[in-house]
Amino acid sequence: MFGDMSKMMGQLQEAQKHVEEAKMRLNTVLIDGTSGGGLVNVTVTANREIKKIDINENVLEDKEAVEDYLILALNDALKKAEKINEQEMAIAAKKGMPFGL
Incomplete structure (x- = not known):
């Protein structure tokens, strides 16, 4: 019984390492x-950390447009990042799981 528990703890630690x-x-x-046909561009990591925001100077005069474009661009990037993050985390967790689960 304790051998199984020890083995399971080791597998959980291995899964955590992969994650x-x-x-x-x-x-x-x-x-x-x-967004805005390239007027606003953002770069985020797959862990959803914002790294860069680039706003075309032609749109800077319209505060409302900048805000809208920024929201759209961020949501676009974060949606893509979330998908990649979920896929990678599933793979990492699976690597540490014992066969047969």
């Missing part, structure tokens, strides 16, 4: 989001 490695890797994956 942490995936999180570190996802910090290096950059995803772009855009």
